[in-house]
Amino acid sequence: MMKRETPQEMDTHSDLALPSLGRTLTLFGRAFTLRCPNCGKGPVLQHPLKLRVKCGTCAMRMQRGEHDSFLGAIFILFTMVGLANYALLLLTAAVTDETPWDVLEWSMPLVTLLLLFLLYPFAKLGWLAFDLMLRPMTPAELEWHRESDIEFEVDLDA
Numbered sequence: 001m002m003k004r005e006t007p008q009e010m011d012t013h014s015d016l017a018l019p020s021l022g023r024t025l026t027l028f029g030r031a032f033t034l035r036c037p038n039c040g041k042g043p044v045l046q047h048p049l050k051l052r053v054k055c056g057t058c059a060m061r062m063q064r065g066e067h068d069s070f071l072g073a074i075f076i077l078f079t080m081v082g083l084a085n086y087a088l089l090l091l092t093a094a095v096t097d098e099t100p101w102d103v104l105e106w107s108m109p110l111v112t113l114l115l116l117f118l119l120y121p122f123a124k125l126g127w128l129a130f131d132l133m134l135r136p137m138t139p140a141e142l143e144w145h146r147e148s149d150i151e152f153e154v155d156l157d158a
């Protein structure tokens with residue numbers, strides 16, 4: 001039986017870049033308006049909880065062809081949910097004379113659960129923006145993304 005050769009995952013050829021403020025704002029502005037951080041267009045979502053494999057305009061793979069890209073997104077998601085909970089707690093303490101701990105006890109886990117789903121696509125695209133901020137897309141990498149329709153070149157289950 002002939003062994004099928006599997007191409008390796010793409011390693012970006014660009015060095016780490018020191019991002020400018022303008023470029024950073026552009027990348028995150030696109031991500032948090034649910035557009036592709038790379039080209040500013042899209043579509044990028046298959047449905048609210050799932051990114052398309054590739055951007056509909058520039059054809060960059062939304063996970064950049066890397067199996068571990070979700071780890072960064074999870075970090076961003078937990079940070080956003082944590083900050084939102086602190087904000088809710090501070091707001092409640094600021095507008096009430098006596099903090100309603102009994103209400104917060106059941107409402108905060110509920111808010112957390114809701115925010116995990118609501119903020120999920122923003123976290124995924126936010127991580128992609130962060131990644132592009134530090135490792136800008138090169139023409140060679142973009143060409144690599146355009147050459148294939150599959151999400152990852154290396155099948156880890158094989």
Ligand SMILES: [Zn+2]
Nearest residue numbers: 036039055058
């Ligand atoms: Zn794009």
